[in-house]
Amino acid sequence: MALNKEVFKTRALSALIFVAVMMAGLLINHWSFLLLFVIIHFGCWYEYCKLVDKIYHVKLPTLFKYGIAAIGFSLFLAFCKYPYEIAGYSLNNNLVIPFAFAGFTAMAIGLIKADRGINISAVLLSLLGIIYISISLGAMVAFRISEYDFGNGLVTNLSNGISIPLLIIFSVWLNDTCAYLVGSFIGKTPFSKISPKKTWEGTIGGAVLCIALIGTVGSYLFFGKVTLLAFLIGAIGAVIGTLGDLWESKLKRMANVKDSGNMLPGHGGFLDRFDSMLLATPVVLILVIMLQSA
Template sequence: MALNMATLKTRSLTAAVFVVVMLLGLLWNHWSFFILFTIVHFGCWSEYQKLIAKIDPEYATITPFHKYGVRIAGWCIMLFFTSDAYNIGSFSLHAAGWWLGLVCVFVLPIVELLFAGTINIKNIGYSALGLLYISLSWGLMMDLSAKSSLIAYEGIDAIYYYSALLPVSLIISIWINDTMAYIVGSLIGKTPFSAISPKKTWEGTIGGAILAVVVVGALAYWLKYPVHHWVIIAIIAAVVGTAGDLLESKLKRMANVKDSGSIMPGHGGFLDRFDSLLLATPFVWLYVVLFMI
C-alpha cells in the first residue's frame, strides 16, 4: 500500500506540474506558446529516434549530423508556420524557417554522404516519417494559434492579437476524452478495443468520446461559440486522438518498451503525453481551414 500511495503521489504531483506548465505556455502569450511547443518538438524527436533505433538497430548508426540535423530541419517547419506576430523588427521567423529549411534540405544529404560514406534510404525514410509525424503536426499547431487570432479578433491586425482558442479547445477535448474513457472503461469496460492496447475497451472509448463531445459542446454554448464547430473538433479529437494513442502504443510494442521516455515520472515521456495531439492536430487544422476560416 505504501508503494501504491507513493506512486499515486508521484503521478499526481507530476500531473499537476504538467497541467500548470501547459496552461502557462498556452495562455501567457505567443512567445510562451512557441517556447512550449519548441521544447515538446525536440522532446518528441529525441524519443522518436530512440524508439526507431530499438525497432531497427540500423537507425542507431546514423551520424550525429543526421540525428540532430533532422531535428533542426523539423524545427524549421515550425518556424515556417509562425505568423507575422513573431517578427522581431524586420526579422521574420517564418522567413528564417523557409531559408534555413532549404539549407538543411541541400546540406544534410551532402554531409551525410561525406561522413557516412553512403546514403541509407531506409534511415532517411524513418527520419522523413518523423518530420510528418512530429514536426508537421507542431507546425500546424503554430498555425492553429494564428487562426485562433483571426477567429477571436476581427480586423486586419487580428493576427497580432494572441489567442490560443483552437489549441486549447483541442487539448481540452483530448484531456476530457482520455480521462472519461479511463473512468468509464474502469467502471463498465468489458469488451477489448484493440490488441495493441489491451487495457482499452469499447465501452470506455465510446463513453469517453460521448462525454467529451457533451462537455465541449456545453462549454461552447456557455461561451457563446458556434457549438457545431466545437462539437466537430471534439469528435475529431476523440476519434483521431484515440488512433494516435494506438499508433504510439504500436511503436512502443515494436520497440519492446513500456514508455517512450521518463521525463514525467509516473506518466512516461513526451510521446506518451502528446501522442493523441500529434495525430489529431493536422485533422483539426484541415477542418478549420476548410470550414471555419
Template sequence: MKTFFTRTASALVFVAVMLGGILWTPFTFFLLFFLVNFFAIQEYFKLIRLIDKDYNEVSAWHRYGVLVASCAIVMAFTGEAFVTTLASLGFLGWWTAVIFLLVLPMGEILLGKDFSLKNIGYSALGLLYISVSFGLLVDLRLSSSMITFIGHTTGGQPGWLIPLLLICFIWINDTMAYIIGSLIGRTPFFPSISPKKTTEGSVGGMILCVAVAGIFGHYWGQQWLDLQHWLALAGIAAIFGTAGDLLESKLKRMAGVKDSGNIMPGHGGFLDRFDSLLLATPFAWIYVHSFMM
C-alpha cells in the same frame, strides 16, 4: 504512496507549465511547443533505434541535421508573427528547414557508413508525424484571430482558444474512456496494441466528450464559437486523439518499451503526453481552415 505523490506533483507542474505557456502570450505558446517538439522528436528517434537497429548507423550529421530541421519546421509555421532585427522567425525557420532537408541526403551519402533510403524515410516520417503537427498547432494559435466568430471577425478573440479546446477535449475523452472502461468495459478494442483499452470505454469516451462539448457550447460557449464547431472539434479530438494514442502505443510495443521517455516522473515521456494531440491537430487544422476561416 510515494509513487502517487510523485505522479501528482509532476502532473501539477505539467499543468502549470502548460497553462502558463498556452495562455500567457503567443510567443510563450510557440516556445512551449518548440521545446516539446525538441524532446518529442528525440524520443521518436530512440524508439526507431530500438525498432530497427540499422537506424543506429546513421551519421552524426544525419542525427543532428534532422534535429535542426525539426526545430526549423516549427519555427517556419510562425510566419511573420515574430520579427527580429534581421528577419522574421518564420523566414529564418523556413530557409533553415529547406537548406537542411536538401543537404541532409547528400551528407548522409558522403558521411554515413552505408547510405540507406530506409533511414532517411524513418527521419522524414518523424518530421511529418511530430514537427509538422506541432507546427500546425502553432499556426492554429497564431491564425485564430482571423477566424470568423458568430458571423463577424473579432480581433480580440483569444487565439489560444482552439488549441486549448483540443487539449481539453482529448483529456475529457481519455478520462471518460477510462471511467467507462473500468465500469462496463468487456470487449478489447485493440488487444494486440493496447490490451487495457475496451470498445465500450473508447466509444463511450468519444460520445461523452462530444456530449460535454455540446452542453457547454450550447449554454455558455456560443459567445466564442457556434455550436457545430464545438461538436466538430470535440469529435475530431476524440476520434483522432484515440487513434494517435494507439499509434504511439504500437511504436512502443514494437520497440519493447513501456514509456517513450522518463522526463516526467510517473507519466512517461513527451510522446506519451502528446501522442493524441499529434494526430488530432492536423485534422483540426484542416477543419478550421476549411470551415471557420
C-alpha cells in the same frame, strides 16, 4: 490492488507540474506559446529518433538525426508568421531557409559518413516524423496567430487565437480521462491488441462524453454560443486522438519499450503525452480551412 501512496504522490505531483507549465505556456502570450511548442517539438523528435533506432535495431548517424530534426523545425518555423518578429525580422522569412539548408547538409553528411550501411526503412520512418511531429505542431502555432476564433467566449477574450489550441488539447485530455474512467467501471471487451488496456466500452463512452462536453461547455466557454465547430473538434479529439494514441503504442511495441521517454515520472515522455494531439491537430486544421472557405 492496494494503492501505492508514493507512486500516487509522484504521479500526482508530476501531473500538476505538467498542467501548470502547459497552461502558463499556452496563456501568457504568443512568445510563451511558441517556446512551449519548440520544447515539445524537439522533445518529441528526440524520443521519436530513439524509437526508430530501437524498432530497426540500428543506430542512425547522429548528424542525420540532427539534420532531419532541423528540416522539420524549418517547416515548423514556416508557420511562425506575424507577430513572430524580432527587431522587425520575421521568423518564417529569415530562419526557414537557413534551418532547412543546415538540416539537409547535416543529414547528407551523416548518411555519407555512415560507418555501416543505412537501413532504408529506418530512414523512411524517420522522414515520416516531419509530418507527424513538425507540421502538426506548426499547425498549433498557425491557430495561435490566426483569427480562427469564430466568436467571443470567455477564454477567447484572454488572447486572440487561443480558442482552438485549447479546445484541441482539452478534447484529447478529456477523451483520455473519460475513456479511462468508463473503461475502469464497465470495460470488458478489448479494443485493440496494440493497447490491451483499452476497451470498446471505455473508448465509446469516453468519445461520447468528450464530444458532449466539448460541444456544449466548450462552445459557451470558448465561443459564447453553441457551435458546430466545438462538437467537430471534440469528435476529432476523441476519434483521431485515439488513433494517435494507438499509433504511438504501436511504435512502442515495435521498439519493445513501455514509455517513449521519462519526461514526467509516472507518465512517460513527450510522445506519450502528446501522441493524440499530434494526429488530431492537422485534421482540425483541415476542418477549419474547409469551414473558412465554405
